[in-house]
Amino acid sequence: MTDKEHRKPQNAPRWLGPVARNGTALIPPITAARWLLVLIVIAGIYFFHGFVVPMLAALVLAFASWPLYTRLVARVGGSRTIAASLAILFILLFLIVPISIAITYTVGEVREWIGWAAEVNKFGAPPPMWILRLPVIGGWLGHQWAAYIGNPGAIGDLMQIVSGAHIGNIYRAVVATGGSAFHLVLTLLFMLITLFFVYRDGSSFTRQVDLLGERILPTRWERISRVVPATISSTVTGMTLIAIGEGLVLGTAYWLAGVPSPVTFGLITGIMALIPGGAPLSFTLVSLYLLASGSYVAGIALFAWGAVELFIVDKTIRPRLIGGPIKLPFLPTFFGLVGGVKTMGLLGLFIGPVLMALMVSIWREWMREVELSDVREATTTPRTETETEIISVRDEDGEVAVLHKTVIRSDR
Numbered sequence: 001m002t003d004k005e006h007r008k009p010q011n012a013p014r015w016l017g018p019v020a021r022n023g024t025a026l027i028p029p030i031t032a033a034r035w036l037l038v039l040i041v042i043a044g045i046y047f048f049h050g051f052v053v054p055m056l057a058a059l060v061l062a063f064a065s066w067p068l069y070t071r072l073v074a075r076v077g078g079s080r081t082i083a084a085s086l087a088i089l090f091i092l093l094f095l096i097v098p099i100s101i102a103i104t105y106t107v108g109e110v111r112e113w114i115g116w117a118a119e120v121n122k123f124g125a126p127p128p129m130w131i132l133r134l135p136v137i138g139g140w141l142g143h144q145w146a147a148y149i150g151n152p153g154a155i156g157d158l159m160q161i162v163s164g165a166h167i168g169n170i171y172r173a174v175v176a177t178g179g180s181a182f183h184l185v186l187t188l189l190f191m192l193i194t195l196f197f198v199y200r201d202g203s204s205f206t207r208q209v210d211l212l213g214e215r216i217l218p219t220r221w222e223r224i225s226r227v228v229p230a231t232i233s234s235t236v237t238g239m240t241l242i243a244i245g246e247g248l249v250l251g252t253a254y255w256l257a258g259v260p261s262p263v264t265f266g267l268i269t270g271i272m273a274l275i276p277g278g279a280p281l282s283f284t285l286v287s288l289y290l291l292a293s294g295s296y297v298a299g300i301a302l303f304a305w306g307a308v309e310l311f312i313v314d315k316t317i318r319p320r321l322i323g324g325p326i327k328l329p330f331l332p333t334f335f336g337l338v339g340g341v342k343t344m345g346l347l348g349l350f351i352g353p354v355l356m357a358l359m360v361s362i363w364r365e366w367m368r369e370v371e372l373s374d375v376r377e378a379t380t381t382p383r384t385e386t387e388t389e390i391i392s393v394r395d396e397d398g399e400v401a402v403l404h405k406t407v408i409r410s411d412r
Contacts, residue, residue, distance in 0.1 A: 053344045054191035056351050061091065061191075062198040063229045064236035069199055084199035088192055096188060099244070102251075105263040113261070121155035130292040138292070224365065231361040235354045238318055239333075243273035246313065250283055253305055257298040259286055274337050274353055276330050280310060332356045 062069075065087065073083040119125075127145035132138045148154055198205075213221035251266020259265060265286060272278030283306035290299030333353055340352015 051190060051194075053351070054187050055194050056344075056355075057191045058194035058198055060232055060236060060351055060354050061195055062202060063232040064241075065091075066202070066229065066233070080200045080203075084196050087199055088196050091195070092192065095244075098248070102247075102263055102267055106267050109261040109264040113264075117155050120149065121153060124150055124152040124154070126150060130289060130294075133292040133294075134288065220369075224362070227361055227365055228358060231358050232354055235357040239274055239353055239357075242313060242318060243270050243279075246270060246273045246279050246309070249309055250279070250306060253283075253302055254286060257286075257290060257302045258295065259290065259302075271337075275334055280306070329360070332360050 069083065069087050072087060073080060076082045127142040127150060131145060132142045134141060213225055247266045247270020250269045251262055254262035254265050269279055269282040272282045283302060287299045287303035290302060336352040336356030340348025344351055
């Protein structure tokens, strides 16, 4: 058999299709570029997803403090590098350091609580007198204490039912929380580094984002891009910073009133202040504890101080900071708080409500556009009216015929 017999004819089918004779690429360049861009984005998300939390925290702080930062830039003669360095120093001294000190004291107090719970779980304990002295519910709470807490081993059984973990494991987990402090310090360090460059290069980056936004949403970008920073600034100043202030003020009041673990209760009050009605509930419960413990003057004074402080904050400080109250519903605020803590940890206390407020703001802006479009259509659509006229016509024989004539009138 010769070589020609082994060769396939020219018109024989090929496994991968016909071979292009003019040098056409198998994959068009634009398709290859798009897939390459998608792969780069996926790789970036995979390798840098750990920096999302500090980046979001930096953006939230930058949006909230940008008006103050612009004043600082003007004071230092327009040097953005010096202004960014001073802004980072102020945030470190007046925000991060006090919160870190409060968290350190809180961890120590919570360890004491869990140590007390371990002792009660081992030997048992009668209900405290201040619980029995509570009006209306004191007897019921004492019975529940005796049933679920007072007996030896009762707290361990309760913890195992609720969380599935033994009380000893929970105690060791709380003691070992210091090991996660290094991760928290790294997160704060990355946040501060990101915040420095956001301050320094924020204006030029904003111009670039505006150029891209006008290409994506040419008719809506300008309005939406201005709603976003205003919403974040209002949420941070109106909710987060005021919640921190209420936690500090009421925590100091707890300490002066002789409340045990005042730092922990102050931190809980600050977290509850993020939720509408949370701060009044917190200092009211602490005041009831003081009254039930026999400290009548301290309990009444604490309740009066909390009511006055809350009135001053809601009626004077909050409107001046944000130009009016934040009308954020309770449910989105609660979901933002819980979801932020569950997803992002401690920083989620600040980021979660901000993101939820941003979503609610965009939703309201969307509804506003729909309502305005409906109003425009109603004003531009001509109004038509239909009337029926009755016409009497007499024929040649003298008979009268009634004709109905429909007339359509338009405003146009």
